[in-house]
Amino acid sequence: MSELLMTDSQINDGTDIAGNFREVHNKIITISKRTDREGGEVTLVAVSKVQPVAKIEAALTAGHRVFGENRIQEAQSKWPALKALYPDVTLHLIGPLQTNKAKDAVALFDVIETLDRPKLAEALKQEMDRQDLHRPCYIQVNTGEESQKAGVALADVDFFVAKCRDDIGLNIVGLMCIPPADEEAALHFALLRDIARRNGLEFLSMGMSGDFEAAVELGATHVRVGTAIFGAREHG
Numbered sequence: 001m002s003e004l005l006m007t008d009s010q011i012n013d014g015t016d017i018a019g020n021f022r023e024v025h026n027k028i029i030t031i032s033k034r035t036d037r038e039g040g041e042v043t044l045v046a047v048s049k050v051q052p053v054a055k056i057e058a059a060l061t062a063g064h065r066v067f068g069e070n071r072i073q074e075a076q077s078k079w080p081a082l083k084a085l086y087p088d089v090t091l092h093l094i095g096p097l098q099t100n101k102a103k104d105a106v107a108l109f110d111v112i113e114t115l116d117r118p119k120l121a122e123a124l125k126q127e128m129d130r131q132d133l134h135r136p137c138y139i140q141v142n143t144g145e146e147s148q149k150a151g152v153a154l155a156d157v158d159f160f161v162a163k164c165r166d167d168i169g170l171n172i173v174g175l176m177c178i179p180p181a182d183e184e185a186a187l188h189f190a191l192l193r194d195i196a197r198r199n200g201l202e203f204l205s206m207g208m209s210g211d212f213e214a215a216v217e218l219g220a221t222h223v224r225v226g227t228a229i230f231g232a233r234e235h236g
């Protein structure tokens, strides 16, 4: 096909957003079938951090509605206007959250995926009550026990889930992890799945551009995919 024949969703750097969505969706469906899962069980969270608004608009035009951002301030600069145009958007917070940003996070994000400490849980609960916006939360687990990475330590997860759910009263719906870059991601996905099962949690947010197929195979209900949809990020 001639390079001059651009599709509707193709934008000026040549990224074909709709085509990339189709490709990722098809891979999810292929894996789901092979492993006896229904493709509909996997939600694709399109990670739009650092991407220009034109690319997000192309994704919205292509019909996509679930997005992930990792920084409050950046999300605040892009999403209020986009959400006004597309009120059915669901925005996931997938980056670290400071306690003093809980108010902003609750106001803008529909889902919080990075709950990892009691102080933050208390602050989120207080803000959710105050704003009357009861956002579903995931607990981030530091499956690789990496000192520089956010997330609850493996030894503390069961206790923390119970504390957030039963004592603090948050709506804990699942677990999230980011495996160490230099390890077999599948081992971490299997570990996260087992922790979710024994705690009776329904959702598993795991898998990124490089490993979402393995994650789907191991039971991911949500995959967080950025580069494979929007192309390489310019920075960040």
Ligand SMILES: *Cc1c(COP(=O)(O)O)cnc(C)c1O
Pocket (backbone or CB within 6 Å): 047, 049, 070, 094, 095, 178, 207, 208, 209, 210, 224, 225, 226, 227, 228
């Ligand atoms: C950036 C990011 C992603 C997406 O990564 P890609 O490799 O671009 O798909 C997923 N999850 C988190 C937490 C991220 O920060």
